[in-house]
Amino acid sequence: MKHIALLLALTLSTAALAQDVDPRVRETIKQLEALLEKQPDNQPYTYLLATYYDKAKNTEGVVRTLKRLLALEWEHGLANDQFVNAKPDVEFRRTALSLHAREPKRNQAKTAFKIAGRRDLVPEGITYDPVEDVFYVSGIHRRNVLRVKRDGTATDFVKEAQDGMLGGLGLKIDPKKRVLWVISSTTPEMRGWKEGENASMLAAYDLKTGKLVKKIEATPAILNDLTILDDGTIFATDMGRHNVVRLAPGADKLEVFASEFVFPNGITHLDGSLYVADFRGISKLDVTDAKKRTPIESKSLLNGIDGLAVHEGKLIGIQNAIGRPRVVRVDPATGVTENLESRNARFELPTTGVVVGDEFWFIANPGLRSFNADRTIWPMEKLEDPVMLRLAL
Secondary structure, X not given: OHHHHHHHHHHHHHHXXXXXXXXXXXXXXXXXXXXXXXXXXXXXXHHHXXXXXXXXXXXXXXXXXXXXXXHOOOOOOOOOOOOOOOOOOHHHHHHHHHHHHOOOOEOOOEEEEEOOOOOOOOEEEEEEEOOOOEEEEEEOOOOEEEEEOOOOOEEEEEOOOHHHOOEEEEEEEEOOOOEEEEEEEOOOXXXXXXXXXXXXXXXXXXXXXXXXXXXXXXOOOOEEEEEEOOOOOEEEEEOOOOEEEEEOOOOOOOEEEEOOOOOOOOEEEEOOEEEEEEOOEEEEEEOOEEEEEEXXXXXXXXXXXXXXXXXXXXXXXXXXXXXXXEEEEEOOOOOOEEEEEEOOOOOOOOOOEEEEOOEEEEEOOOOOOOEOOOOOEOOHHHOOOOEEEEEEO
């Protein structure tokens, strides 16, 4: 009976949409309502529907949907940069407080360093070179890669737009060949972005000389993150076409390895298996046969995880696409999930991190929400230096 009531509420709220709503927002709301007809207890889609009601300036729909989320025992809070239209509403604020009260708080991460003088970097990918004891950090806005020491001192390893670099995303080191593989793709947050232009590339740089040793145009794929096997095989997520692609050792062309994901994002490997995070959760795939694919079953929500890393047989992920960001540890064998860091006041929208010894290093405040409606970045005085956190595992 409660399911019928929910469906009726959704139907009524659609009729209440503002007349000036973007048609794409209307269509997304329609699709989410249809999904919830089949899965009325799906918390991530319920949350997502509430965010789209807010885009449609339908505060009544927002509040009703968030109350439904509260009844479903949601424990991920509400993202700070969402629900801008509903925030003045008293009932929204009351419901939001109730939702936030259910979110667990765990603050264990310590500040490692700040990357001074790089406020408009908008960092995304991060990897670590144990040989030189340095980090490599990609910049979305500045379209570059920094080489960063443990004290935060940074130098350009790949200069802005060098070799055609786009918005810097995932990056990983091939330890045998001593090269840094970097993904860059068009994104609204990068300097020089033009609406309608879509491109993506995968580039390899010699760690000693900094010279480009290989460049692969990935378009029409829109690559996001990657992982490198011991034999040099690269697997990367393609958010544009919802695939995982593969680059065999010595190859010059990407090939589709697996498909039918929903915005695949983080990717890593462990014991002969790939682990791929998309909006629906985490999937396990055999590295030699994509047909051998199973979702990780868990009592916890594994939706919306961005970067993935591995530590002592467990997956470490940053969950940032549903509610407020948190760092989680997932046992891929059992699905048991631990909340490692949440409700951290320094979090803006952390995305990816890297395991260094028995610690997880990640940037708390990339600045992905530091843009105006016309896609221009905020003035420097309003931005912050990127802060690197370290979390004991």
